[in-house]
Amino acid sequence: MHVDALLATAPSPIDVAADAVREAMDPETVLVVLDDDPTGTQSVAGLPVLTRWEREDLDWAMAQSAPAVYVLTNTRSLDEAAAEQRNREVVAVALDAAEAVGRRVTFVSRSDSTLRGHFPLETDVLADAIAQRGHAAPHLVVLVPAFPDAGRITVDAVHHWVVDGEATPVGETPFAQDATFGFRSSDLRDWVEEKTHGRIARDDVHALTLGTIRRGAEAIADELRTRPAGTVVVVDAVDESDMRAVAIALHRLEREGMSALLRVGPPYPRAHVGQDIPAVVQPADLELANDRGGLVVVGSHVPLTTAQLAALREARPDTATIELDVRALIDDRREAHLDAQARAVAEAIEHGTVIVHTSRELVTGKDGDESLDIARRVSSGIVALVARVLELAPPRFVIAKGGITSSDVASEALRIRRATVVGPMLPGIVSLWQPEVGPAVGIPYVVFAGNVGDTDSLAAVVQTLAGDDRRSPTKEAGTA
Numbered sequence: 001m002h003v004d005a006l007l008a009t010a011p012s013p014i015d016v017a018a019d020a021v022r023e024a025m026d027p028e029t030v031l032v033v034l035d036d037d038p039t040g041t042q043s044v045a046g047l048p049v050l051t052r053w054e055r056e057d058l059d060w061a062m063a064q065s066a067p068a069v070y071v072l073t074n075t076r077s078l079d080e081a082a083a084e085q086r087n088r089e090v091v092a093v094a095l096d097a098a099e100a101v102g103r104r105v106t107f108v109s110r111s112d113s114t115l116r117g118h119f120p121l122e123t124d125v126l127a128d129a130i131a132q133r134g135h136a137a138p139h140l141v142v143l144v145p146a147f148p149d150a151g152r153i154t155v156d157a158v159h160h161w162v163v164d165g166e167a168t169p170v171g172e173t174p175f176a177q178d179a180t181f182g183f184r185s186s187d188l189r190d191w192v193e194e195k196t197h198g199r200i201a202r203d204d205v206h207a208l209t210l211g212t213i214r215r216g217a218e219a220i221a222d223e224l225r226t227r228p229a230g231t232v233v234v235v236d237a238v239d240e241s242d243m244r245a246v247a248i249a250l251h252r253l254e255r256e257g258m259s260a261l262l263r264v265g266p267p268y269p270r271a272h273v274g275q276d277i278p279a280v281v282q283p284a285d286l287e288l289a290n291d292r293g294g295l296v297v298v299g300s301h302v303p304l305t306t307a308q309l310a311a312l313r314e315a316r317p318d319t320a321t322i323e324l325d326v327r328a329l330i331d332d333r334r335e336a337h338l339d340a341q342a343r344a345v346a347e348a349i350e351h352g353t354v355i356v357h358t359s360r361e362l363v364t365g366k367d368g369d370e371s372l373d374i375a376r377r378v379s380s381g382i383v384a385l386v387a388r389v390l391e392l393a394p395p396r397f398v399i400a401k402g403g404i405t406s407s408d409v410a411s412e413a414l415r416i417r418r419a420t421v422v423g424p425m426l427p428g429i430v431s432l433w434q435p436e437v438g439p440a441v442g443i444p445y446v447v448f449a450g451n452v453g454d455t456d457s458l459a460a461v462v463q464t465l466a467g468d469d470r471r472s473p474t475k476e477a478g479t480a
Helices: 018-024 038-043 055-063 080-100 121-133 188-195 217-225 240-255 268-272 303-315 332-348 368-392 404-414 459-465
Strands: 029-035 048-050 068-071 104-110 140-144 152-153 157-163 166-169 206-209 231-237 260-264 295-298 320-324 356-360 397-402 416-425 429-435 445-447
Touching: 018 240, 029 038, 029 080, 029 217, 029 268, 038 068, 038 268, 038 320, 038 404, 038 416, 038 429, 038 445, 048 055, 048 268, 048 356, 055 068, 055 416, 068 404, 080 104, 080 121, 104 121, 104 268, 121 260, 140 240, 140 404, 152 206, 157 188, 188 231, 206 217, 217 240, 240 260, 240 268, 295 404, 295 459, 303 332, 303 356, 320 332, 320 368, 332 356, 332 368, 356 368, 368 404, 397 404, 397 459, 404 445, 416 445, 416 459, 429 459, 445 459
Parallel strands: 029 068, 029 104, 048 068, 104 260, 140 231, 140 260, 206 231, 295 356, 295 397, 320 356, 397 445
Antiparallel strands: 048 416, 152 157, 157 166, 416 429, 429 445
């Protein structure tokens, strides 16, 4: 269905300014965003992001006096037991750090705008961990997966993926076939019932639709005040003002003692803290540490990433391209393969930007757990390669494509413990970090989700960072 037809009967949009959200906020409250992969930062700017959550890391983040702090948990790459433990650890440390400086915390479980991730596990665990620390359990669990900048919108509780004006229910897209987090339902009420295996029935999920949202924040607050404790609320959103109106209502309810635990896509935290939509990062904004080529690492296997990789190679036919063989990374050829390819990258990067990608064959296991284990082993191979390249020939910049890939490259390969989000590389999407500590200081790091942008987006980001740098001498250097 064309998006215009989808919205034909919707109320007209309302204009809600970012400063109206800021006025509604409690200045002593900080949003702690547990980001299940690092792509959640792509919609914000000027905020601290952590890949570790020791007390000193949270103390540093709180000292920035920012309205929100991102903590990269990377739980989308973990099994349920590890994801639960990590969420509990972050809650404990974040509450201690906030209390030490006299601030209150609203927790956000940031996940995928195409509904992949550990739900309801993470919201259940967060609510329990908050209560165990002596705080009131959240009254509502609010789901806002919409990501309008990337074509993800929710209308009448049905979540859609919009491409070239055509809106497809997300349950009919390739994302719903995810080997680990697949699903059938596009109506978020049905999706909650599906994911909770019937523990939360469809009819017990409250749909906050555009019919209420576009009447303004007080209408939203009035509707939510009637919801019993523990209600899951699924939220329509088509544009920024829809999310800002919801944010104002939630701030008002918070002041009345009715708290919410948020499970959201990338842009909602920006709306919740009243941040203006940040401008796209320009080349003049960058501080590049050396004149080598950059490193573009592509690990994601979703069809959009494969198309973007093909477009990048077409746009830069002389750029060195080095392939990591996925099957070699998960068998006894691993170390020899990594050594050879790391040396090839280090040599090529002296002459210009290098593209490293995993082979495009998607290797899966017999079930979701085994598939996730394969994905982790492949990602650890990418990490090992980037770490070796960092020692041999530090690149001018690094772009990592894919959620698990970008998380592991940041925290393990580049050892970025603390960073500041500079801003997006494209309108509303693709985040650039400035590392604050570790060996990657001075090397801009770009977090590029696997499922955002159009076919030419990766090529556009590389062009911004690399320009027409010195070309590498061979197109297929180091190809296995």
